Amino acid sequence: MKIVLAAAIVATAAAAAFAQAAAPAKVADTPKGKALTTEKGFTLYTFDKDAGGKSACNGPCATNWPPLAAPASAKASGDWTIIARDDGSKQWAYKGKPLYAWTKDAKPGDTTGDGFLNNAWHIARP
Numbered sequence: 001m002k003i004v005l006a007a008a009i010v011a012t013a014a015a016a017a018f019a020q021a022a023a024p025a026k027v028a029d030t031p032k033g034k035a036l037t038t039e040k041g042f043t044l045y046t047f048d049k050d051a052g053g054k055s056a057c058n059g060p061c062a063t064n065w066p067p068l069a070a071p072a073s074a075k076a077s078g079d080w081t082i083i084a085r086d087d088g089s090k091q092w093a094y095k096g097k098p099l100y101a102w103t104k105d106a107k108p109g110d111t112t113g114d115g116f117l118n119n120a121w122h123i124a125r126p
Contacts, residue, residue, distance in 0.1 A: 023080060024068065024092045025099065027126045032111045036094060036124040038101060041108025044068060044124040046097040055098045058086045065113070065121070067091040068099040099124055 025036040025044055036044040045065065049056035057065050062085075070082045070090040081093045091098050102113030102121070114123045 024070065024074070025094070025124075028109065030109050030111050030123070032114060032123060034126055035111070036099065036126055037108070038068065042101050042105055043109070043111050043113070044099045045102055045113050045121045046094075046124050047100065048120040048122070050098050053081070053083050053093065053096060055083060055085055055091060057098075057100060062100075064103050065100040066103065068101065094124060097124070 025038065026041070027034055028037045028041055028043075029035075030043055038044065047055075047057050047065070055062075055067065057067070067085060067089070068091060070092045072090065074082055074090065074092070076082055079095045081096065082090050083093050083098055085091050093099060100121075102116070104110075104112050106112075111123055113121050115121065
């Protein structure tokens with residue numbers, strides 16, 4: 001009985017660790033190749049003006065380009081980091097680049113934000 005109970009505790013702890021370490025975005029095929037996407041399949045983007053682990057997209061910019069929000073309990077892992085935004089919220093970054101959705105993408109797989117604003121916005125690539 002003790003062995004079964006110990007195995008159940010280990011399995012539960014492993015499942016919790018795996019769930020916590022799950023990537024905050026998915027990888028999907030788009031008409032422009034593979035891209036990081038939200039859970040619902042919407043393309044994620046990076047912004048050239050972001051630097052030093054800080055987002056340059058705040059206020060009206062963040063209304064049009066919603067940051068990929070990280071919950072307070074989120075933990076960095078591998079290529080995934082978390083940055084603090086100007087408003088105090090947390091945002092996911094991949095390989096040091098903060099990630100955003102684009103409000104003009106109407107359906108999963110759209111890539112209408114790629115190249116926007118004088119080519120300052122780019123599809124986030126895995």
